[in-house]
Amino acid sequence: MVMKKNIQESAINKNPGKESAFQESAFQESARRTKGLLKHQMMHQIKHQLQPHKRIGYLKTFLLLLLALLIIMPLALLFSSSLKDDRFQITAELGSLKAFFVTNPSFNNYIEILGPQAPVPMARFFLNSCIVMAGTVAGTLLVSTMTAYALLRGKFRFKRVIMTGIIALYIIPAEAIMLPLLFLSVKIHLTDTYIIQMLPFMASPIYIFLFHQFFKEIPASIAESAQIEGASFWKIFHLVYVPLNVPALVTVTILQGMESWNQYLWPLLVVRSENVRPMTVAIASFFSTSDIYWDRLFAASVVMMMPILVLYLVFQKYFIASIASSAVKV
Amino acid sequence: MRKEPKNKLSRFSLLESFQELGMLTPALILLALFVMTPFIMSIPLSFTNQKLFPSPIPVKLIGLRNYRQILSDGEFWQAIKNVFLFTLMILPTQCGFALLAACFLNKQAIMKKTLRAMFFLPFITPMVIVTVIWATIYKYPTGLLNSFVQTVIPRFQMIDWLGNRHTALTAIVFLSAWQAYGFQMVIYLAGLQNIPEELYEAAAIDGAGGWKRFAYVTWPSLKNTTIFVLTITTIQALKLFTQVNILTHGGPLGSTNTLVHYMYEAGFIGQKIGYSAASSILMFLLVFTVVLAQRLLLKRMED
Structure with a gap:
């Protein structure tokens, strides 16, 4: 009964012109109808109130x-x-x-920092940042998708325990282990390289978990039928699971890319030479003298900002969605 | 005939499990090497006088001396106090503005995309660049802020915002909030979108105006979002480093020193790895306790 009334109301709502005709045809139920109409009017008013002029x-x-x-x-x-x-x-x-x-x-400032005879080789630092970012993102995508998939569809024991253990590692703040990690890097002679700027961030519990959540939504029957067709574990992974989760790949690329591009404390600790120094450290080092070259500093900042800005303006929707999903999923 | 797939499965099973483990190992090795090892290593290291690079002084166990030294160091306590002050200041500033912006943008129909893009722009700006820009805004005496305040209040004595120990931390709060509020805003926007429209209609029937609708519908519905936002913001605030390191080096007079900066100075500048390992452990315990306490507190408030 109530449902019918609702339908009537919505019918009125949709064709306001036919309102009177509708009233005449259902004369016997006038009382109820008037009530309904009143309510309809009130709702209209409320909607009006909710949507400002x-x-x-x-x-x-x-x-x-x-x-x-x-x-x-x-x-x-x-x-x-x-x-x-x-x-x-x-x-x-x-x-x-x-x-x-x-x-x-x-554009003199830009020429000063990017030219071949630049006193501050910003082009080099820019390249370094790009290399570190590309390596970190590629590594993160590969490592975390593989791990998430193995932990979801693998047939070995203790999957749950391993997954819980990985998530538990998330409570260790990266900052709290950076100095012991620096000591370790000095011990294994990896300081001042690209690789040490990338490796520690590739296996991130948060991204493994994110992919795990995304992969879970793909019905297991797809994997099973592919397996019956003779597809191997690895094949199902890279031919089914990875292509079906492009949104997750985009999310992690954006989040990890930004994180890597902005990485400051870790390169500050492990990088000494200009050959592998990223832009963040290079820009910050402008502040180490009291007489700051603001012109070059601003130009260098724009150079560092540009790639992100362009990508953001082109893929704005994905940027915002990635940030939101990183919060909702985790 | 029916058994054939099963046979096929078992034939492949050795290769399969090899692949499964092969896909799992990289992450396990990386996590073991770059997270577990330094974390576990920091415990024994914290009881030694280990230096970053080999030094003539032999490495030996010194018991709790590092911890005692840290806990009796005024700079350490000041760093903790600063970090808490920073957290207390940035939580209302950043989350409050994020919520405000989200509420404004939520039902915005005209120029929705452009406005969102503009409001979100500071978040994609790298922190290093944010410090560059704000260094000029806070600059003494020619910065934008000083001359702006002087235009409004002609008798205003210019302040060296970052060089004054009473204003430096607050200055850092505002630049950090400016950079990061976009994150909280996006999360609040997602939360706002989940509130059913019927609730607002019901509130309007009861005669609730704009403010009451916020207080009785929006705010209670955003409770979980707020808990999440406050937790994340607190964790980030406790790790404050980049801005402080570039702009003030923890100064003036330690008024912007933070926990991470304290660790950095001890372990990297002072090369005292044992000492900084001890402060790392204290930091971990602090972050852990704060997050746990906040969770429990907010959960209790919810019930």
């Missing part, structure tokens, strides 16, 4: 846009300053609105 909507948008501009203002400062050739001009203009505008843009 259009003009208020525009005002809200305008205010939000202002707030958003205020929030990204520091980034505008970064880009505009990087185009000012004179570092004393940069510091002189920092305190005024001039900081956000460039009167005569010049």
Whole structure:
């Protein structure tokens, strides 16, 4: 009965023009209908109340846009300053609105840091960061998908125990083991290499768990039927499970890529030479003198920001979804 | 005929289990080498006077001396105090603003994507770059903040925000909150999307206005999200390092020193690995206790 009433109401809702005709045809039940109509009107009013007026909507948008501009203002400062050739001009203009505008843009700062004769070989540091990031992401994807799959579909014993053990490792903060790990790296002569900047982050409990959750959603019957067809464990993994989980791969790529690109403490500890130094450490080292070369510093920061910014603007949806899913899944 | 698949399975089983274990081993080796080993190693190391690089002083067991030294070190306690102060300040700032932004953006129809992209932009900015930008904003005396405050209040005495021990930590709080609130915002947005619209309709029938709808519908429905957000933010806050290391080196007068920075100075600058291993263990215990306590506290509040 109640359901029928709801359907009637929704019918009214959908065709407001036919409202009166509907009323006439069901004359006998007028009392109930009036009640229903009243309710319908009330609901309409409430919906109206919940959705603010259009003009208020525009005002809200305008205010939000202002707030958003205020929030990204520091980034505008970064880009505009990087185009000012004179570092004393940069510091002189920092305190005024001039900081956000460039009167005569010049790419000299970029040439100074990226050119072949650059006093600070930023191109090299940029390349180093790229290598470390690519290696870390590739390694993480391979290691964590394999582990998650083996722990989900493998037929050996103690799968649960191993999985729980891996998740339990997550409570150890990376920062709390960095100095003992540095000592270990010195002992095994791995400091000052690319590999030591990548290896410690490849087997991350959180990503193993994430893939485990994603893989679980694929029905086991798919794997079983593939197995009956004669596909091996490895084949099912890389021909079925990996291709079916592209969203998870994208998520981990974005999260781990950002993490690796921003990695600061660990390279600060294990990297000494310029050959393998990443951008983060290189940019931070500008601050080690009291006379800071702001012009080069800003240009270097833009160089470091650019790849992420471009990827973010192109794949915005995935970035935000990845961050959200990292929270929801874990 | 029916038995054939089973035979096939057993024929492959040796290869199968070989593959299974082969896929599992890399992670186990990596976790054993780079997580378990340093973690377990730090326990015996913390009882020695081990140096980072070989030194003429022989390595020997020194009992609890490292721990006693740390616990009687004023700098260590100040670092702990700073980290807690930082956490207490950043939790309301960052999570509060994130919730506010999420509520504003949630039902925004016009320019939804653009606004979200702009609000989220600070989060994708690397922390190192954030410090570069904010170093200029806080700069003394020509920075943006100083001249802005001076325009509003002409008699204002300019402050060296990062060089003053009363303002340095607060300055770090704001730049950190600016960089990271996007994360909490996205999680709150996901939480807001899960609140059924009927609840708002019911509240509106009862005559609840905007604020009451937030207090009686939105906020209670976001309880689990808030617990998650507070936990994550606390863990991150306890690990504060990059900003402090680049901008203030823990100064002035230790007013921005943090636990990780204390460990870094002892183990890397001072090369006292044994000593820093002891402080690593103390840090682990602290983070563990805080997270556990917070969980229990928030769970109890929920009941």
